[in-house]
Amino acid sequence: MPECSPSPWLESMRSPLEAIVAVLSRHFDYISVLGTDDSGFSCRAVPGETSASEPMWIQRGFVARAQSKGLVVEYSFNEELGDVAETSRRIGERLDALISAQAGGKLYPPLPDEVAEQRFIGRVAIDALSADPEPCLARLAAIRDKLLGAPGVVSAMARADFVRVSRCFISPGRDLFQCFDWSQAYLFGVARRAGLAKSSYRVASGLLGLEVLDLLEPELPGLATEMSDLLEAGHVEPGEYDVILCPDMAGTLAHEAFGHGVELDMFAKKRAKAAEYFGKRVASPIVNMYDGASGTSHVGSFLFDDEGNFGTKTEVIKDGILVGAFSDGLSALELGFPLTGNGRRQAYDHKAYARMTNTYFASGAASLDDMIASTRHGWLLDRLDSGMEDPRNWGIQLVALIGKEIKDGALTGRIASPVFCSGYVPDVLGAISMISSDFELSGSGACGKGYKEFVKVSSGGPCVKTRMNLG
Amino acid sequence: MMIEAVIAALADCPGVSDWRLSELRRSGSEYFLVRESLDMSRHVEAIDYRLVVYVDTERDGKRLRGEAAVSIHPTMAAAELATVVSRAVFAASKSHNPWYPLPEAVTSETRRPSAFEGREPAEWMPLLRSAFYRGQVRDRARAEDPEARVNSLELFLSRRETRILNSRGLEASFSAWRGYVEFTVEAEGKEGKEGKVELTDAFSFSEPDFARFELETAKRLALVQDRAVAAALPSGIDLPLILTGAAAADVLGYWFTNCNLARVYSKSSPFSMGGAVQDPSTLAANGGDLLTISAESELLGHPDSAPCDPEGCGLSRVVLCEQGIVKDFVGPSRYATWLGLPVRGDYPLFSVAPGSHSESALRSIPHLEVAYFSDFGVAADSGDFGAEIRLAWLSDGKTRRPVRGGSITGNLFENRDGIRLSNALSLSGPMFGPSSLLLPKVSITGAE
Numbered sequence: 001m002p003e004c005s006p007s008p009w010l011e012s013m014r015s016p017l018e019a020i021v022a023v024l025s026r027h028f029d030y031i032s033v034l035g036t037d038d039s040g041f042s043c044r045a046v047p048g049e050t051s052a053s054e055p056m057w058i059q060r061g062f063v064a065r066a067q068s069k070g071l072v073v074e075y076s077f078n079e080e081l082g083d084v085a086e087t088s089r090r091i092g093e094r095l096d097a098l099i100s101a102q103a104g105g106k107l108y109p110p111l112p113d114e115v116a117e118q119r120f121i122g123r124v125a126i127d128a129l130s131a132d133p134e135p136c137l138a139r140l141a142a143i144r145d146k147l148l149g150a151p152g153v154v155s156a157m158a159r160a161d162f163v164r165v166s167r168c169f170i171s172p173g174r175d176l177f178q179c180f181d182w183s184q185a186y187l188f189g190v191a192r193r194a195g196l197a198k199s200s201y202r203v204a205s206g207l208l209g210l211e212v213l214d215l216l217e218p219e220l221p222g223l224a225t226e227m228s229d230l231l232e233a234g235h236v237e238p239g240e241y242d243v244i245l246c247p248d249m250a251g252t253l254a255h256e257a258f259g260h261g262v263e264l265d266m267f268a269k270k271r272a273k274a275a276e277y278f279g280k281r282v283a284s285p286i287v288n289m290y291d292g293a294s295g296t297s298h299v300g301s302f303l304f305d306d307e308g309n310f311g312t313k314t315e316v317i318k319d320g321i322l323v324g325a326f327s328d329g330l331s332a333l334e335l336g337f338p339l340t341g342n343g344r345r346q347a348y349d350h351k352a353y354a355r356m357t358n359t360y361f362a363s364g365a366a367s368l369d370d371m372i373a374s375t376r377h378g379w380l381l382d383r384l385d386s387g388m389e390d391p392r393n394w395g396i397q398l399v400a401l402i403g404k405e406i407k408d409g410a411l412t413g414r415i416a417s418p419v420f421c422s423g424y425v426p427d428v429l430g431a432i433s434m435i436s437s438d439f440e441l442s443g444s445g446a447c448g449k450g451y452k453e454f455v456k457v458s459s460g461g462p463c464v465k466t467r468m469n470l471g
Numbered sequence: 472m473m474i475e476a477v478i479a480a481l482a483d484c485p486g487v488s489d490w491r492l493s494e495l496r497r498s499g500s501e502y503f504l505v506r507e508s509l510d511m512s513r514h515v516e517a518i519d520y521r522l523v524v525y526v527d528t529e530r531d532g533k534r535l536r537g538e539a540a541v542s543i544h545p546t547m548a549a550a551e552l553a554t555v556v557s558r559a560v561f562a563a564s565k566s567h568n569p570w571y572p573l574p575e576a577v578t579s580e581t582r583r584p585s586a587f588e589g590r591e592p593a594e595w596m597p598l599l600r601s602a603f604y605r606g607q608v609r610d611r612a613r614a615e616d617p618e619a620r621v622n623s624l625e626l627f628l629s630r631r632e633t634r635i636l637n638s639r640g641l642e643a644s645f646s647a648w649r650g651y652v653e654f655t656v657e658a659e660g661k662e663g664k665e666g667k668v669e670l671t672d673a674f675s676f677s678e679p680d681f682a683r684f685e686l687e688t689a690k691r692l693a694l695v696q697d698r699a700v701a702a703a704l705p706s707g708i709d710l711p712l713i714l715t716g717a718a719a720a721d722v723l724g725y726w727f728t729n730c731n732l733a734r735v736y737s738k739s740s741p742f743s744m745g746g747a748v749q750d751p752s753t754l755a756a757n758g759g760d761l762l763t764i765s766a767e768s769e770l771l772g773h774p775d776s777a778p779c780d781p782e783g784c785g786l787s788r789v790v791l792c793e794q795g796i797v798k799d800f801v802g803p804s805r806y807a808t809w810l811g812l813p814v815r816g817d818y819p820l821f822s823v824a825p826g827s828h829s830e831s832a833l834r835s836i837p838h839l840e841v842a843y844f845s846d847f848g849v850a851a852d853s854g855d856f857g858a859e860i861r862l863a864w865l866s867d868g869k870t871r872r873p874v875r876g877g878s879i880t881g882n883l884f885e886n887r888d889g890i891r892l893s894n895a896l897s898l899s900g901p902m903f904g905p906s907s908l909l910l911p912k913v914s915i916t917g918a919e
Contacts, residue, residue, distance in 0.1 A: 009546065041541075041562065047737045048569075048809070052562035053540040060544040061517060074513040080546050098512050101593065105509035134565040155739040155852075190739050190852045195884045197741060199852040235880070238706070238916035269505050269623045271655065271669065330511075349515045351503060388846035388859070392657070392669045395876065397845040397859035418850070422859040422878045422916070450625070450653050451673045471857065471878045471916030 001123040005130075006179035007037035007166035009060070014177070016081045017062075017170040023088035025172045028095065030067035030111040032171035034306055036060060036348045040163035043133055045140040047148065047155060052133050055161035057456065061348035065307075066095040070107030072330065073098035076349040109333050113173035116310075120303035122180025124209030128162035129181075131210055136160060139213050143187055143220050150224035152191035152231050160185040160213060169308035178303040182456065183212040184444045187219065191227040198230035198417055200383055200401050203444035205299055205458070226402070233417035236403055238471045242378030243421065244371050244463055247440040249400055251459030252387040253466075254289050255359045255447070256396050257425045258282065258316050259459070260389035262291075262325035263342075263354035263449075268334050272391045274322060282322045283429035288362035289317040291326055293341055298458035299443030300357035307343035307352050314340050320429075328354040344455045353449050360461035364435025371434045371465045373409040379470060380404040380411065381419055384445075394425035403470070421468045428466055436463040473545055474636070477522060480549070480556045481638075487560055488536070489525040489573050491637040491782065492543075494518065499629025499649075500592040502600060506622070509600075514593065515629070518545045524556070526563040527570065537566030571808040574784045576641045582769070582778055586679050587648040592628045595679065599626055602681040603652060606688025617699040619658040619692040622669060627651040635783040643783045649774040650676040652684075656691045658699035670695045670843050670861060672717070674900075677774040694842055697873040698862045704839075704877035706917030708865070712879055712910045713833060713840035718847045720902035721856075722890075722910070725883050726764050727821040727902075728851045730791040732802025736810060739852055742797050744812075749795035750888050757889035757911065760826035761795040766818035770903050775819045784816035791821075823904030826892020833893055833909050840864045840871070841879065854883035860918075876918025886910045 017033050024031040037060045042053050061078030075094045081087045128136070140158035147156035162183045169176040184205035191198050202223045204215035245253060258274065266272040274282075283289075293302045293311025302311050307329040314324045327335075328343035331354055344355035372380065383401035390396065403419035405412045443458030474494060481487050501513040520543035528535045539562035541555055587595060607621050627650065634644040653673040660668040670691060676683075714722060726748060734740035742748060749761060768786030769776035779785050782804055790798050800807070804814045834840070844858035857880035864871040889911035897906040 009551065049736075049805075050566045050568065051538055051540075052559075052566065054542055058542045060542075060546060072511055074511065076513065076515045076517065078517045078519075078545060094514055094516075097593070098514055101596070102509050102512045105512070106505070132565070133562045137565055155737045157737070192741065195741070197853045197884075199850065235914060238914055269655070270667075271622060271657075273666065349517055351501065351511065351513060385850075386846060386848060390845060390861070392667065393660075393861075395845060395859055395861065397878070399848070399857070418853075418855050418857070418880070420857045420859070420878045420880050420916070422845075422876070422918075424876075450655075450671060452653070469878065469916050469918070471880045471914055 001125050002127065003121045003123050004164060004179050004181050006121060007039065010035055010037040010166045010168055013081060014168055014170065016084055017168070019084040020081065020088045020091065021170050021172060023084065024092055027092055028066040028068050030113060031064065032169065032308055033062055033064045034308070034348060035062050035168045037166040038163060039129065040161065041129065041133065042159060042161045043136045043140055044157070044159045045137065045144040046157045050137045050141055055163055057163050059347040063348045064091050064095060067108065067111050068099045071099050071102050071105055072108050073102060074351065108330060111329065111333065113171050115173045117175045118303060120178040120180070122207060124181045124207070126210035128183060128210045129164055136210065136213065139217070143217055146220055147187060147189050147224055151228045152193055153189050153227050154192045155190040157188045158186065162209065169304060171308060174308050176304045176308060180207060181209055182206065182299045183208045185212045185216040186444065187216060187223060189223060189227045191231050193231050196231060198233060200226050200230060203442060205443040207297055207299065207301060229415055230417055233415040236379065236416045236419050236470045240467055240469050242375045242465065243468050243470070244375065244378065244380045244465045246380070246382040246463055247438060247460040248384045248442045249381050249398060250464040251360055251442065251461050252384050252398055253396070253428065254361050254461065255356060255459040256387045256389040256398070257429060258289055259291060259356045259359045261391045261425070262316055264325050264327040264331040264335060264337055265354040266391050267325065268331045273394055274325070274391065277322045280322060281320050282426050283317050283320040284432045285320040286364060286435055287317055287320050287429060287432050289360070290315055290362065291356050291359040293357040296358050296441065298358045298441045300457045305341045305343045306345040309339045309341040309343060311341040311357065326354060328352050346453050346455060350453060353453060355449065355455050356447055356457045358441060358458045360441060360459060361435065361464060363437050363439045363462045366434040366436050368436050368463050371436060371463060372406055372411065374434065375406040375409060378406045379416070379419065380406060381421065385418055395422065396425050396428060397422050420471045423468045428468055431467040432464050434465040438462045473520060473543065476549065476552060477520065477543055480552045483553065484556050484560050486526055486564060487524055488527040489638045491523045491573065491635070493521045493781065494634040496632040497629050498592060499627060500596045502596055502626040504600065504624045504626070507604060522559065524559045524563050526560055528564065528567055530567060534570040535567040536570045537563040537568060539563035569809055571805040573637050573639045574641055574782050574804055574814065575639055582645065585648040585677050592630055595628055596626065599628065599684065602684040603688050606685040607692065616696045617658045619656060619695050621688065622655040622657040625653040635779065637783060641783045643779045645778050647774055647777065648677050654688070654691055656695045658695045660699045668695060668698045670698055675774050676772055677776065678772050680772065694862060698875060701862060701873035701875040703918040704860060704863065704874040706919050708839065708915045708917060710837055710839045710915065712913040713838050713907055714910065715842065715907045717900045718841065718844060719905065719908050720900040721847055721849045722883065722908060723764070723823050723902060723904055725849050725851060725854055726762055726792055730797065730800050732800045732806035732810065734851070735800055736806040744797055744800070746797050747795055748792060748797060748887065751795060753888040758891060759889045760892040762792055763794060763824035764792040765790045765822045766801045767820040767822050767903070768818065770820050770898060772898060773820060773901070775901065780817040782817070784814060786816045786818060789815050820901045823892070823902060825894040825896055826905050828891050828893055830893050830895050830907055833891060833907055834866060834868070836868050838866050838909065839915060840866060849883065856881055856883060878916045879913050881910060881913040885912050
């Protein structure tokens with residue numbers, strides 16, 4: 001597979017950035033600059049219209065981080081660097097002003113700056129960014145039209161996003177560069193009959209180029225059938241049930257429960273209940289859970305994070321015991337935890353937080369058929385709609401667009417939509433009784449922190465069987 | 472200077488039929504506070520450009536139009552700019568949609584400048600910080616209330632100048648201040664599973680309304696005190712649901728969202744011009760209120776207020792739905808053209824006329840009132856709604872007690888003929904409308 005082509009502009013900025021960092025390093029106890037140039041394009045086909053635009057992730061700019069007498073501040077900008085002396089003066093003045101205004105603020109130990117020089121260039125089968133958009137638009141329009149022809153479907157939309165990430169991180173000790181592509185493709189449908197309307201979707205994503213469309217197109221027949229079935233869907237009678245979560249639902253359980261729950265900056269704010277549970281049981285003994293930019297290859301993978309720390313793989317839960325957390329640089333420093341390379345920003349003009357990358361349960365030994373056969377009365381839940389975390393109080397919310405009823409070990413054919421799932425995290429994880437041998441990651445959504453700060457992540461793993469409150 | 476460079480690159484690129492260019496200059500300060508301590512401060516200076524190019528073609532005697540949108544960065548040199556413009560034109564030439572015109576030049580209304588104007592964002596930050604924390608030093612309302620405090624607070628303030636130009640001579644510009652605060656408040660909970668409890672939410676603002684900021688903190692501290700003493704929501708409850716604030720705006724936003732031309736054109740919306748979105752006879756029998764909803768260009772204190780939309784269309788109030796009947800649609804101009812409707816512009820804000828119920832009358836029957844959800848959502852396609860409950864009050868119509876956990880689900884199609892609106896109005900998210908609403912048909916799952 002051919003290598004991705006890094007941003008020539010960002011490559012050309014490395015030398016001036018090194019010179020600026022050298023000047024500023026004489027003034028600050030710590031200085032670094034992250035440079036970003038993420039490019040890309042989107043193709044979209046809705047009823048009666050096709051268009052090309054850009055994904056929300058496009059950005060180009062810099063963020064300088066400085067430390068002086070323990071205070072840490074940041075300045076984000078996207079203008080031309082220009083003359084080294086003048087630019088250094090301008091950045092230095094802005095950082096100095098921030099430090100002055102922050103007097104009396106939190107003092108951090110000296111930020112580390114271990115020497116490292118590395119470069120990573122990813123590979124994809126078909127470079128989307130240099131391709132003619134016409135075939136992509138035509139393929140999306142074709143699956144849109146086929147879905148529109150399905151019974152009950154009144155609206156359909158097909159979309160594909162292609163992003164090339166180019167980042168450099170320069171500090172006195174570090175010279176890092178990475179470039180890789182990721183992509184995602186969606187097919188959405190809306191079915192309506194009388195006043196009843198239902199929607200569903202299929203997605204494909206990964207460190208891929210145009211070949212992502214090859215993964216989406218085969219999903220069309222299943223979605224068309226599902227849209228028709230959804231118009232017959234009813235509701236779940238409220239109550240606690242055995243549930244089998246398909247990989248996208250199970251991965252979001254991992255993400256919301258002990259993904260957000262072990263983001264180390266939440267420990268620093270004393271907002272994470274997980275801080276009291278290290279070395280203690282938080283899940284059934286068959287549960288193992290991981291997060292990491294390395295260790296698996298998906299949209300949350302990278303060489304280094306947005307603070308210049310190398311991506312790693314963190315074992316979060318081992319045999320049901322909480323054993324790990326993942327860190328941004330500042331919270332690791334404050335709490336004495338290892339740097340795991342999870343300091344991520346939505347863009348150069350956003351703060352870095354401890355964020356997830358690829359989050360998943362490890363596979364088990366069961367099959368989905370075994371899990372269904374073992375269920376007396378429960379629901380097989382698929383097509384994630386949304387999830388929400390509660391790291392302090394360990395509530396959890398998952399919403400599935402598709403619930404399939406199971407009775408006496410078999411699917412009854414009854415469908416519910418949507419299905420709201422809630423529970424208390426240790427109860428839900430503690431009740432996990434079977435884990436399938438499948439492994440499937442999905443990275444078509446975005447993860448927020450609070451009400452904002454979106455980053456690209458994947459989540460998934462196997463199917464898991466547990467108990468949750470449904471409504 | 473970049474604007475001139477982009478226009479020059481467009482002039483040098485063959486095949487461009489029309490173009491639109493927007494510039495956003497932003498200068499902002501950010502505080503990240505943990506307890507009362509300033510953990511980190513940041514400053515952002517950026518200029519963002521967005522270019523949309525239109526390429527016209529003809530097929531079978533029909534005039535067609537394609538468009539492509541790209542970001543232009545201020546660090547792009549002439550050669551790179553020419554490449555980006557050329558690629559955008561190439562991409563636009565690959566779409567062949569029905570032709571539509573660009574909005575013509577408009578006269579922007581004069582807007583009252585924000586009271587933030589006159590100082591830099593960084594100068595306002597200490598004052599904003601003080602205002603939000605003043606809400607923390609108020610006395611506890613009742614001696615038995617648990618102690619509550621701000622756990623962390625993220626505070627953003629930026630000045631934003633927008634300029635929009637197109638190839639048909641349109642030029643619009645306006646400035647706005649955008650403030651945003653994200654709170655986490657905490658209180659000591661009861662023993663057992665809960666321990667210390669918290670609530671998190673956020674709001675946006677565009678004016679230095681310090682008295683309001685102080686009250687917003689105090690209000691959240693009072694709520695987290697209730698959260699700290701809340702019991703688990705019992706099972707087997709069948710009651711109407713009262714929603715306030717952002718959740719009420721989300722519910723009423725279903726009707727606003729489905730009056731957008733993009734959804735109408737794609738047939739995602741169930742609404743049609745002149746169609747009824749409610750059944751008046753059923754509504755009257757249920758004591759419900761007919762909906763009157765308007766698209767708004769400006770809501771005092773909301774940072775998304777703007778004299779024009781991203782295409783440069785001038786905006787003023789448009790009545791979308793009057794007494795339950797669809798009167799108009801808003802949205803991107805091309806959809807208006809394709810549907811043969813007048814171009815009204817695309818609106819982010821809306822208002823809802825007051826209902827017929829006082830706040831106390833709404834609450835005079837047994838009900839469940841939810842103050843905080845994990846993540847309340849309404850599906851625009853189906854009208855399905857629901858979420859896990861973080862804090863609610865269970866009321867017999869006279870007294871109420873705080874509860875937590877469990878979830879609610881429902882569908883707006885099934886509730887539209889029984890929805891009751893308060894006659895008191897407030898600003899919640901993108902809506903100025905009823906402070907409270909009641910939905911009669913919901914499914915409640917207990918936490919016990």
